[in-house]
Amino acid sequence: MAKELVFGHQSPDTDAIVAAKAYAYLQSKLGYDVEAVALGEPNMETNFVLNYFNEPTPRIIKTAANEVDSVMLVDHNEPQQSVSDIADVTVTHVVDHHRINGFNTAAPLYYRAEPVGCVSTLITELFDENKVEIPAQLAGLMLSAIISDTLLLKSPTTTDKDRAAIKALAEIADIDYETYGIEMLKAGTNLASKTDAE
Amino acid sequence: MAKELVFGHQSPDTDAIVAAKAYAYLQSKLGYDVEAVALGEPNMETNFVLNYFNEPTPRIIKTAANEVDSVMLVDHNEPQQSVSDIADVTVTHVVDHHRINGFNTAAPLYYRAEPVGCVSTLITELFDENKVEIPAQLAGLMLSAIISDTLLLKSPTTTDKDRAAIKALAEIADIDYETYGIEMLKAGTNLASKTDAE
Ligand SMILES: [Mn+2]
Ligand SMILES: [Mn+2]
Ligand SMILES: [Mn+2]
Ligand SMILES: [Mn+2]
Numbered sequence: 001m002a003k004e005l006v007f008g009h010q011s012p013d014t015d016a017i018v019a020a021k022a023y024a025y026l027q028s029k030l031g032y033d034v035e036a037v038a039l040g041e042p043n044m045e046t047n048f049v050l051n052y053f054n055e056p057t058p059r060i061i062k063t064a065a066n067e068v069d070s071v072m073l074v075d076h077n078e079p080q081q082s083v084s085d086i087a088d089v090t091v092t093h094v095v096d097h098h099r100i101n102g103f104n105t106a107a108p109l110y111y112r113a114e115p116v117g118c119v120s121t122l123i124t125e126l127f128d129e130n131k132v133e134i135p136a137q138l139a140g141l142m143l144s145a146i147i148s149d150t151l152l153l154k155s156p157t158t159t160d161k162d163r164a165a166i167k168a169l170a171e172i173a174d175i176d177y178e179t180y181g182i183e184m185l186k187a188g189t190n191l192a193s194k195t196d197a198e
Numbered sequence: 199m200a201k202e203l204v205f206g207h208q209s210p211d212t213d214a215i216v217a218a219k220a221y222a223y224l225q226s227k228l229g230y231d232v233e234a235v236a237l238g239e240p241n242m243e244t245n246f247v248l249n250y251f252n253e254p255t256p257r258i259i260k261t262a263a264n265e266v267d268s269v270m271l272v273d274h275n276e277p278q279q280s281v282s283d284i285a286d287v288t289v290t291h292v293v294d295h296h297r298i299n300g301f302n303t304a305a306p307l308y309y310r311a312e313p314v315g316c317v318s319t320l321i322t323e324l325f326d327e328n329k330v331e332i333p334a335q336l337a338g339l340m341l342s343a344i345i346s347d348t349l350l351l352k353s354p355t356t357t358d359k360d361r362a363a364i365k366a367l368a369e370i371a372d373i374d375y376e377t378y379g380i381e382m383l384k385a386g387t388n389l390a391s392k393t394d395a396e
Contacts, residue, residue, distance in 0.1 A: 099306050105297045108313035115306035129327060 003033040004092065005061065005068050007083065009076035010039045014046045014148035017058060018141045019074040019119045022134075023095055026123065027072065029132045034072065037061045039083055045188025049144040052184070053137050064089050075119045077103040095119055095126070117162040118149035124165040139172035147181040148188070201231040202290065203259065203266050205281065207274035208237045212244045212346035215256060216339045217272040217317045220332075221293055224321065225270065227330045232270065235259045237281055243386025247342040250382070251335050262287050273317045275301040293317055293324070315360040316347035322363040337370035345379040346386070 006024040008016025017038055024036035038058040042050060050057055064071050065088035072093035078101045079086050093110040094103075097119045114122050120142040127134050134142070146166045150158040153166065170177040204222040206214025215236055222234035236256040240248060248255055262269050263286035270291035276299045277284050291308040292301075295317045312320050318340040325332050332340070344364045348356040351364065368375040 097306055099303045100298070100309065101302050103301075104299050107297050108295055109297070109311065110313065111298065111309055111311040113307065113309040115308065 001031070001033050002070065003035065003068055004070045004072055005064055006034050006036045006072040006074065007039055007061070007064075008074050009081040012038050012040050012042060012046065013075075014043075014049055015118055015120055015145040016075045017042055017046050018049070018145040019095070019123055020058065021055070022120060022123045022138055022142050023072065023074050023093075023126075025135075025138055026127055026130065026132055027093070030130060035059070043188065045148060045184065048184055048187035049141060049148075052180075053140045053144075055137065055141060074123075077101070077113075079103065095122060097122060114161070116159045117153075117155060117157040118146040118165075120145035120149075121159075121162045121165040124169060125161070134169070134172055136173050139169040140175060143169035143173060143175070143177055144180075144184055147177065147184055152178070152181040152185065199229070199231050200268065201233065201266055202268045202270055203262055204232050204234045204270040204272065205237055205259070205262075206272050207279040210236050210238050210240060210244065211273075212241075212247055213316055213318055213343040214273045215240055215244050216247070216343040217293070217321055218256065219253070220318060220321045220336055220340050221270065221272050221291075221324075223333075223336055224325055224328065224330055225291075228328060233257070241386065243346060243382065246382055246385035247339060247346075250378075251338045251342075253335065253339060272321075275299070275311075277301065293320055295320060312359070314357045315351075315353060315355040316344040316363075318343035318347075319357075319360045319363040322367060323359070332367070332370055334371050337367040338373060341367035341371060341373070341375055342378075342382055345375065345382055350376070350379040350383065 006020045008020050020036040024034045027034045036058050038060050042057060063085045064083045065085045070090045070092045073091055074095050077094050077096050091105060091109060096113045097116050116122055143166050146162055150162050153163055166177055204218045206218050218234040222232045225232045234256050236258050240255060261283045262281045263283045268288045268290045271289055272293050274280060275292050275294050289303060289307060294311045295314050314320055341364050344360055348360050351361055364375055
C-alpha cells in the first residue's frame with residue numbers, strides 16, 4: 001500500500017495537530033502506511049501540549065503531491081483550508097466535525113463526520129470501534145485537543161460524546177484533566193511570552 | 199425531536215428504497231422521529247423484493263420542505279439526485295457509498311461514507327455498532343440491496359465488507375441468498391412483463 005500523508009487544516013490548532021497524529025497511529029495499526037504532518041507551525045498552546053507529553057513536533061509540509069498520490073484529512077474538508085495542491089492528490093479518508101463546503105471527489109471515499117465538539121472525540125470512538133488501544137501519551141494529546149476545542153467542556157458545541165471521551169482519555173493518560181486543562185489553556189495565552197508592546 | 203424524512207436518490211434502485219427503510223428503522227430505535235419515503239416508484243426488481251418480504255411500498259414525495267425542516271439522505275449526496283427542494287431543508291445525516299459532489303451544508307452534520315459496494319452493507323455495520331438487532335424481514339430487504347448493487351457479489355465494487363454483510367444478513371433472514379439472488383435479479387429484467395416490441 002502506497003504511503004499517505006495525514007494532516008489537519010492550515011494555521012493548525014491543537015486538534016488539527018493531534019488528530020493527525022491520532023488518526024495516523026490508528027490507521028498504521030490497521031495496516032496503512034501513513035505519516036502525520038502539519039500545514040503550519042504549532043501555536044503556543046499546541047507547543048505546550050507537545051512539550052508536556054514529550055511528543056515531537058510534526059514535520060511541516062507546503063505541498064503534498066511531490067511526496068504522495070493520496071492523503072487523509074482530519075479536522076477540515078474545505079479545499080481552501082487544506083494543503084495548497086490538494087487538487088493534485090486523491091483524498092481517501094476524511095474525519096471531521098465541520099460543515100461540508102466545497103469538498104468534491106472523483107471517487108468514493110471514507111468520510112466520517114459527526115457534529116461533536118472536537119474531532120479527537122470522534123477518533124476516540126474509532127479506536128474503540130476498531131478495538132485498538134490508545135497509548136497513554138496519545139490519550140494525553142487527544143484530551144488536550146478536546147480541552148482546546150471545547151474550552152474545557154464549556155463551549156456550546158460540547159456534546160455528551162466529548163464529555164465521555166475526555167473522561168475515558170483522562171483515565172488512560174492518568175491525568176486530572178481539569179487542573180491540567182486550566183494550565184494548558186493558560187499556556188495558549190501565555191502573557192509571559194508577550195512583549196510590552198503587546 | 200421534530201420529524202425527519204429519510205430517502206434515497208431519484209429513480210430509486212433497490213438500495214435507495216431499502217437503505218431508507220433500514221436507516222429509518224435504526225434511527226427510530228435510537229430515538230429519532232423518522233419516516234422512510236422514496237423519490238419515485240420502485241422499479242421491477244424492487245417491487246419483487248418488497249413483495250417477497252411482504253413489505254409495503256414507501257410513500258413517494260415530490261418535495262420535502264412542505265412537511266419537514268430536516269432530512270436524512272441515504273445512497274446519494276449530490277443535490278441534483280435528491281429531492282427537488284433539497285436546498286430548502288437541512289440535511290442532518292448522510293449515509294452513502296458514492297463520491298461527494300456538490301454537497302454543501304451550512305452546519306456540521308453526521309456524514310458516514312465508505313467505498314463499499316452497497317450502502318446497506320454500511321448500515322449493517324451501523325446496526326452492529328449501535329447494538330440494535332436487525333429484524334429478519336429487514337435483513338431480507340438489506341441483503342436484496344447488496345445483491346442488487348453488487349450483482350450477487352460479482353461487480354468489481356464488491357468488498358469483503360459486502361461479502362461479510364450478505365452472509366450475516368442471510369443468516370438472520372434464514373435465506374439461501376444465492377438461489378434467491380438469481381431469482382431476484384431475473385425479476386429485475388422480467389422478460390415476461392415486456393411487450394413484443396421490447
Ligand atoms: Mn481545528
Ligand atoms: Mn477541531
Ligand atoms: Mn443507488
Ligand atoms: Mn447503492
